[in-house]
Amino acid sequence: xxxxxxxxxxxxVLSQFxxxxxxxxxxxxRSDVGAGPEDxxxxxxxxxxxxxxxxxxxxWALDTVGPRRxxxxxxxxxxxxxxxxxxxxxxxxxxxxxxxxxxxGCAPVLMASxxxxxxxxxxxxxxxxxxxxxxxxxxxxxxxxxxxxxxAETIGxxxxxxxxxxxxxxxxxxxxxxxxxxxxxxxxARGSLLAVFKIKALWFIFPIMAVSYAQVGALxxxxxxxxxxxxxxxxxxQIGLATLLMGAAMVAGxxxxxxxxxxxxxxxxxxxxxxxxxxxxxxGLIFFPxxxxxxxxxxxAAIGFFGATYAIIISHGRSxxxxxxxxxxxxxxxxxxxxxxxxxxFLSGRAYAASQPATTVQAPxxxxxxxxxxxMAAGLFVYLFSLDTTH
Numbered sequence: 001x002x003x004x005x006x007x008x009x010x011x012x013v014l015s016q017f018x019x020x021x022x023x024x025x026x027x028x029x030r031s032d033v034g035a036g037p038e039d040x041x042x043x044x045x046x047x048x049x050x051x052x053x054x055x056x057x058x059x060w061a062l063d064t065v066g067p068r069r070x071x072x073x074x075x076x077x078x079x080x081x082x083x084x085x086x087x088x089x090x091x092x093x094x095x096x097x098x099x100x101x102x103x104x105g106c107a108p109v110l111m112a113s114x115x116x117x118x119x120x121x122x123x124x125x126x127x128x129x130x131x132x133x134x135x136x137x138x139x140x141x142x143x144x145x146x147x148x149x150x151x152a153e154t155i156g157x158x159x160x161x162x163x164x165x166x167x168x169x170x171x172x173x174x175x176x177x178x179x180x181x182x183x184x185x186x187x188x189a190r191g192s193l194l195a196v197f198k199i200k201a202l203w204f205i206f207p208i209m210a211v212s213y214a215q216v217g218a219l220x221x222x223x224x225x226x227x228x229x230x231x232x233x234x235x236x237x238q239i240g241l242a243t244l245l246m247g248a249a250m251v252a253g254x255x256x257x258x259x260x261x262x263x264x265x266x267x268x269x270x271x272x273x274x275x276x277x278x279x280x281x282x283x284g285l286i287f288f289p290x291x292x293x294x295x296x297x298x299x300x301a302a303i304g305f306f307g308a309t310y311a312i313i314i315s316h317g318r319s320x321x322x323x324x325x326x327x328x329x330x331x332x333x334x335x336x337x338x339x340x341x342x343x344x345x346f347l348s349g350r351a352y353a354a355s356q357p358a359t360t361v362q363a364p365x366x367x368x369x370x371x372x373x374x375x376m377a378a379g380l381f382v383y384l385f386s387l388d389t390t391h
Contacts, residue, residue, distance in 0.1 A: 004068075004179035008113040009136050011075055011171050014164070015106035016140030017148075018079070019047055019217060019341075022099075023225035023243055024149045027236055028157050029095065037226040039092035041349030043099040044222045048342030050103030052335045056193065058108045059331030063324075066181030067112030076172035078105025080165050087161035105168070110137065111331050112179075118318065118326045119182035127267075127315035131258030134311040135251050142247040149240030196329045201320045204386035209313050209333050210340035211379035212275065215282065215372035216307035217341040218348055220246050224300055227365045232293045242297045249301040253308030260312070261389075267316045268388040271309050275380050278306040282373045289362040289369070310337060319389045347371060 022029070022040050029035040035043070054074070061070040082101030089095050110133065117129045151160045196202070224243055228234035234242070257274065261267040281302035288295060314333050321329040348368045355364035 004175070005113060005116065005133075007171060007174045007178055008067075008071065008109055008116075009133060011071065011079075011106075011109035011168075011175065012113070012133060012137030013140040013143070014079065014168055014171065015109050016137050017143050017164075018083075018099075018102050018106055018140075019044070019051075020140065020221045020243070020247070021148050023220070023222050024236070024240055025152060025157055026222075026225040026239075027229065028152055032157075033089055033091055033095065035092040035095055037222075038349050038353050039095070040226075041222055041345050041352065043092070043096040044218075045342050045345035045349065046096050047099040047103040047106075048217070048338050048345060050100040051107045052339035052342055054104050054107035055111070055331040055335035055338065056328075058111055059193075059328040061108070062111060062115045062327035062331070067108070067115050068176065068179040068181050071108045071112040071179070072172050072176035074108050075105045075175065076169055078102060078107075080105070080169035080172060083161050083165035083168055087158045087165065105172075110134070111327075111334055114314070114318075114330050115327055116182055118321075118330070119184075119323070123319065126318055127261060127312060128258050130315055130318075131254055131311040134308075135254035135258070138247065138251045138254055138308070142244055142251070147240075149236050153236065193328050193332070196321070196325050196332055199320050199325075199329075201387045202317055202329075202333070204382055205313065205317045205333070206336045207379040208271065208275070208383035208386075209317070209336040209379075210343075211375045212271075212307065212309045212313055212340075213337045214340040214344035215278075215376060216250065216303060218344045218372065219300065219303060220250065221341075222345065223348065223365065223368060228293065228296065231290060231362050231365065232296070234293060238293065242293075242300060245297060246300045246304040249304035250308050253305035254311060256305070257308060257312045261315070266388055267312060267319075268383070268386055271313055271316065271383065272380065274306045274309050275376065275383075278303055279373060279376055279380070281306065282369055282376065285369045286366055286373065289366050313337075316386075316389060320387075344372065344375065 022044055026040055058070060078101050082098045082105055086098035089098060113133050114130060117126055225239050228239050228242060260270045264270050281299050284299045317333045348371060351367045351371055352364045355367050358364050
């Protein structure tokens with residue numbers, strides 16, 4: 001099982017990479033295929049929407065056919081196939097199609113590992129295991145930053161995508177061979193999506209799940225690149241370094257949050273505290289959008305660190321799920337998270353377009369940052385009324 005978890009971890013590294021690498025490629029894609037910021041926001045949004053749309057089918061598949069076949073088949077067809085289409089792209093539409101297909105391929109990999117954790121390990125260990133998996137996987141953000149910028153400049157972005165196609169396909173085949181499905185207790189009741197919706201405690205968690213990762217994913221995955229390029233005239237190397245720092249902060253934040261609920265004796269208040277600090281960093285970008293590349297980089301890194309609440313929030317939701325609803329319940333929570341990023345990408349793309357022609361170079365980005373802050377505050381308000389879990 002350890003080899004299988006390692007392969008699922010590698011698949012999740014690829015998933016994190018694919019949702020974040022457009023920011024680094026934005027200058028090359030603008031010049032080579034005519035894809036501007038709005039086109040890339042649309043393509044990135046398609047990745048998240050495709051990923052989100054697959055969560056309910058993935059939940060059914062995890063509970064029915066198991067994580068091995070679910071993760072391997074979708075990653076091979078969607079991830080490998082989508083990377084190939086991206087490498088051949090000649091128009092922004094091709095980029096959108098490729099990103100949607102890659103989103104389908106990446107949809108099951110984290111939930112497959114979470115399903116195994118929930119079935120094979122005690123509930124008290126779930127949050128630590130979940131945080132470690134997300135922390136390791138988030139290293140994909142690091143590869144999607146400066147190293148990807150170097151690869152694109154050295155061998156070209158098309159050759160880089162062909163390499164990613166090969167790595168993704170081999171990872172999928174490895175999952176098929178190595179991963180072992182957990183045993184299901186004989187006579188266990190069949191779950192249903194309706195039964196998940198009947199768990200009232202989850203309704204106060206869904207909103208924060210929908211917004212907590214939305215602004216982190218949207219900023220790291222797309223807007224940090226155009227923002228730094230337009231406002232600070234940053235080069236590809238500078239953008240790559242800034243995204244590398246933000247990605248490293250996301251990894252560090254995930255590992256920091258992992259044990260905090262046990263240290264603090266509360267899951268809810270750890271999430272609330274981190275979200276409030278995250279909002280403060282967002283407000284810094286709103287009120288000081290042109291105060292320098294260094295300050296903007298620090299604020300982006302702060303958003304990455306304190307916004308890394310995904311694993312602890314999904315662990316909060318997991319605590320209310322019975323065993324027969326683990327697959328459907330966790331994928332529904334994940335749908336909220338990834339769907340929230342998709343909505344944020346589309347809304348931010350529309351906000352950018354509506355801000356044109358801009359009165360100042362920073363004006364469209366201030367609108368985007370304000371949009372993210374309002375969504376975050378709304379989700380936090382609902383979460384204040386959630387039931388806590390203590391350790």
